[in-house]
Amino acid sequence: MALPVRSELQKIFRQRALFAAGFLAVPAFAVLAKIFTDGILFARVARALPAAGIDPVLSAARSLGVADNSLAQLFFALGVASIFVVDYRFATWRHLIPRRSRLAFWSAKSVAALACLSLSLLLVALGDLGVTLVLAVLRGQQIGDFTWAISVPVFFLALLVAVAELLALTAMTALLTVVFRSSMAAVLSVFLFGLATVLLQVYLGSSSELGWTPSAAASLARSGVFDGGRFQVVPYLSGICILLCWGVVCGVLGFVLFQRQELPSE
Amino acid sequence: MTAIELNDVSKSFGFGATRIHALEALSLSIPSQGVYGLLGPNGAGKSTLLRMICGLVRPDRGGISLFGEPAGPPTRARLGALIDAPTFYPFMTAREFLAMLASVSGVRADVPALLRRVDLTRAADQKVSGFSLGMRQRLGIAAALVARPAAVILDEPTNGLDPDGMIEIRHLIRRLAQEEGLAVLLSSHLLDEVEKVADRVAILNRGRLVAEGKVGDLLGGEERLWLDVAQQEPVLEKLGEVAWVEGKGVAVRIARAEVPRLLSSLLSENISVYEAKWIRPDLETFFLAETRDSKA
Numbered sequence: 001m002a003l004p005v006r007s008e009l010q011k012i013f014r015q016r017a018l019f020a021a022g023f024l025a026v027p028a029f030a031v032l033a034k035i036f037t038d039g040i041l042f043a044r045v046a047r048a049l050p051a052a053g054i055d056p057v058l059s060a061a062r063s064l065g066v067a068d069n070s071l072a073q074l075f076f077a078l079g080v081a082s083i084f085v086v087d088y089r090f091a092t093w094r095h096l097i098p099r100r101s102r103l104a105f106w107s108a109k110s111v112a113a114l115a116c117l118s119l120s121l122l123l124v125a126l127g128d129l130g131v132t133l134v135l136a137v138l139r140g141q142q143i144g145d146f147t148w149a150i151s152v153p154v155f156f157l158a159l160l161v162a163v164a165e166l167l168a169l170t171a172m173t174a175l176l177t178v179v180f181r182s183s184m185a186a187v188l189s190v191f192l193f194g195l196a197t198v199l200l201q202v203y204l205g206s207s208s209e210l211g212w213t214p215s216a217a218a219s220l221a222r223s224g225v226f227d228g229g230r231f232q233v234v235p236y237l238s239g240i241c242i243l244l245c246w247g248v249v250c251g252v253l254g255f256v257l258f259q260r261q262e263l264p265s266e
Numbered sequence: 267m268t269a270i271e272l273n274d275v276s277k278s279f280g281f282g283a284t285r286i287h288a289l290e291a292l293s294l295s296i297p298s299q300g301v302y303g304l305l306g307p308n309g310a311g312k313s314t315l316l317r318m319i320c321g322l323v324r325p326d327r328g329g330i331s332l333f334g335e336p337a338g339p340p341t342r343a344r345l346g347a348l349i350d351a352p353t354f355y356p357f358m359t360a361r362e363f364l365a366m367l368a369s370v371s372g373v374r375a376d377v378p379a380l381l382r383r384v385d386l387t388r389a390a391d392q393k394v395s396g397f398s399l400g401m402r403q404r405l406g407i408a409a410a411l412v413a414r415p416a417a418v419i420l421d422e423p424t425n426g427l428d429p430d431g432m433i434e435i436r437h438l439i440r441r442l443a444q445e446e447g448l449a450v451l452l453s454s455h456l457l458d459e460v461e462k463v464a465d466r467v468a469i470l471n472r473g474r475l476v477a478e479g480k481v482g483d484l485l486g487g488e489e490r491l492w493l494d495v496a497q498q499e500p501v502l503e504k505l506g507e508v509a510w511v512e513g514k515g516v517a518v519r520i521a522r523a524e525v526p527r528l529l530s531s532l533l534s535e536n537i538s539v540y541e542a543k544w545i546r547p548d549l550e551t552f553f554l555a556e557t558r559d560s561k562a
Contacts, residue, residue, distance in 0.1 A: 014357045094347065260324075
């Protein structure tokens, strides 16, 4: 199992433009947006205010909410679809299928996609942490004054939500890539689905009616971490469970389709 | 023991009026050593058959065994295959591609030796996207051999190669079978090529097996004398069942010793003979006869 994962990672790393668009663009935009918004705030207001109360880890935890952004999901879906579509695009299944079981390739692609997405989330968090630290130091705060330990559990809880949300996104994108054998069709479908659920949520004004959608489930889980000042187990676990259900159902469905898929020409 | 065995395998594509029967109740046994030629006109079902053996396409009916066991991932891992046109990741070099396939197969491959074997050493670190058709074909053969398979499936392996390259690949195929003891399933349109290297052949037409056996046995017919004559009818009348029209002339089943007498008797009856030559049975004639018969 370990060896196909390495080959999948090698393939996506060698497609530099797709790797950058899929997994580096979101961290880059997130850091730029952070610099822009916090920089303006710093220049206009914050410089004059006392530096107390800045928590870089909590800020990094909040930055992981980028996984819920429709535009970020479009880029992430592009990266995931690139991993799953490569052997259809270049008709190379013929070299691979006789060598291992289809389950090994499906798992390897899924693991490679999740590893790249985790790297992306890590870069988002590190970027946010770095920008927050730099701006705080510019405001005169000492590194020793930061309250790191308090927000570390919050960071890991938020990371788990983001990973679960991207797991659901990965499984859905993989399923659609197998169905369409095309990354564009899969990416657009995932994007439109995500956008539609967000719009419906806005229109209905409450996530309760649409609690089953990945976006609402992620919001529910995040509310358990960030709202009310203390961790709320029920909404958090409910959200995570719904996201995992999406991941498992789409993942199993995608694998079953792939397992039975005829490849008379890739 | 057989390397590849197909029992009553059928496969169709499409639905209703557009349904195409790619293979119909096909049974074949490919020995575990030697070169087995697979022949057939376009659309005969050769590629479907090869893809089915490799697990890319599932049979609708029937079963496939590899090395005495039902075909599955563990037994397919002992196959090496070059199917259809060779395809690669254009962003990888030849060396990287072979190393990647070796790692996927879980074997340690001597990639430089493999590249030497297919004469790609100088292009080893070039991206595959810049390869000519011949170079891609050679890399495809190397890819089929990378995991030290027990049986190799080669679909049109000499496509795009120059005459020297074709001869080299032919020698490689013979070496694989004779010196390394592999089973080679060779599908080709080049009947001459198959005749030169294959020990047994199967001819497919419209998804059905129309002939199968040792090359020598299939071509076992006698040599025939071919005559280009001014008028065919008197010759056919005179010789009866031993003569038939073949191309623009008349073929005669006759012993060598009888030829002078036949020619002088034709001349004595004022039948002009412009050309007379011996025709050895070959795979092309046999193939055309078999595939035309079944078309009819």
